[in-house]
Amino acid sequence: MGSKLRNQLAVNATQKIDATIAQNTVTRAVKRQPGALVMQVYDAFMGDANSFMPLMDISNQEFYEVNTNYNMLERERDALRKLKSDVKAEVAKRKASGEKFDIGIGGEFKGMGNFIARAVGKGSIILRDMPEGKARYKALTDNKSRESGRGIANFARVNGWDARKEEVLIDADTYLQMFNSILSMLNVEADLDAMIRETNSRRNKIFAQIKKEAIRQYS
Numbered sequence: 643m644g645s646k647l648r649n650q651l652a653v654n655a656t657q658k659i660d661a662t663i664a665q666n667t668v669t670r671a672v673k674r675q676p677g678a679l680v681m682q683v684y685d686a687f688m689g690d691a692n693s694f695m696p697l698m699d700i701s702n703q704e705f706y707e708v709n710t711n712y713n714m715l716e717r718e719r720d721a722l723r724k725l726k727s728d729v730k731a732e733v734a735k736r737k738a739s740g741e742k743f744d745i746g747i748g749g750e751f752k753g754m755g756n757f758i759a760r761a762v763g764k765g766s767i768i769l770r771d772m773p774e775g776k777a778r779y780k781a782l783t784d785n786k787s788r789e790s791g792r793g794i795a796n797f798a799r800v801n802g803w804d805a806r807k808e809e810v811l812i813d814a815d816t817y818l819q820m821f822n823s824i825l826s827m828l829n830v831e832a833d834l835d836a837m838i839r840e841t842n843s844r845r846n847k848i849f850a851q852i853k854k855e856a857i858r859q860y861s
Contacts, residue, residue: 651718655714655718656714657684657685658685659708659709659712659714660685660686661684661685662708663701663704663705663708664682664683664684664685664686664687664701665682666700666704666708667687667697667700667701667704668680668681668682668687670700670704671687671689671693671696671697671700674696674700675692675693675696678690678692678693678696679692679693680693680697687701702858702859706852706858710849713842713845715834715837715838715841715842716838718834719834719835719838722830722831722834726825729818729821730818733814733815733817733818734814736814737813737814737815741814742811742812742813742814743811743812743813743814743816743817744809744810744811745758745798745803745810745812745817746807746808746809746810746811747805747806747807747808748808748809749808749809749810751817754817754820754821754824755798755803755805755810757824758798758803758805758820759805768781768782768827768828769782771828772828772829777829777832777833780829781827781828781829797819797820797823798812798820801816
């Protein structure tokens, strides 16, 4: 949970972009040559000697258009902001009704408890998921301080959390506080914003090179 999903996100997102390019390419190629052999195979496509040149031409146009109009990292940031908004709305709803969040190992929100269980002690989740640097050092420092009465794990224990419990009910305000603390501790937003700035800078340089050198072969 967590790391396994994160490691698949880039692969899955790239495959979806490729699949979009392939689908658009096949759709246009079939319209251009209705009787030609043209097939989509997941995130790729295939044809024969008669359809090869149109497929190559169209796929390169689609590759450029899709990657020009879609910025994957910026959409990830949008998704993160939506997640925060959705969590805030769910918290408000449960706070109004008095319903609590179950972060026990059998609970609806067991991911929260699972994170806490892996974050305590040696901070394995931090060492595995965060690159070396100031942010990881800070997270590890905060992690160690939990044993002396500070940090999210100790805070969770005070509110009844136990890694062995099937059910651990916490109130809405506590859940939101823990959720925001995790995002802060793992430096999620700052790292994502930094990656977007770096990637967009490289992206702009590539587009400038394409325009300058009239590059039209991408696939």
